[in-house]
Amino acid sequence: MRTITVPLTLINLQDDGFHLLxxxxxxxxxxxxxLDTGASRSVFDMTLIKNNISELEYSEETQATTLFTTSSTIQAIIPKIKMGRLIISSYETVALDLESVNQAYDQMGHPVIAGIIGSDILLKYQAIINYKKLKLFLYSE
Structure with missing residues (x-):
């Protein structure tokens, strides 16, 4: 099993907590x-998905539990996600509207986000988060 080390960025949410990017x-x-350990699965921004994937499946039922809420989702397959040296192929995703989140991030001077990495990916790759070193360790076969 090989170890993949990915750098993390810690952002301060106006002294109301932190997010890891x-x-x-x-x-x-x-x-x-x-990076959201409380999210049941990873999701991506609806605009990103709509702009890059032509075949989409729409659903009115939310199929992802994250720190962000939504009323409708889109299902799609992302051909390739690269996180450090880890490559995830044909990832079946749910897309949410993250516009309000990105507006809030922008107002705080943080970069916009394209999605949320949740427990499905974190569990599969046996993620270890080291806050002191701001590193994410993933394990791949």
Whole structure:
């Protein structure tokens, strides 16, 4: 099993808590995503998905539990997600509208996010978060 080390960015939410961000590459471009151990699964921004995937499946039922809420979702398959040296192929995702989250991040001077990495990916790759070193350790076969 090989260890993949990915740097993390800790952002302060106006002294009301913190979020960990991790940089990923999706659709050939770098994006930040929130690392959310409380999210049942990973989700991506609806606009990002609509702009990059032509075949989409719409649903009115929310199928992801995260720190962000939504009333409708889109299902799609992302061909490739790269997180450090980890490559995830054909990831079945749910897309949410993260516009209000990104507006709040922008007002606080933080980068916009393309999604949320949740427990599905974190569990599969046996994630270990080291806050002191601001590193995410993933394990891949």
């Amino acid at each position: 991790v940089e990923i590459v999706v659709f050939g471009k770098k994006h930040f995503v929130v």
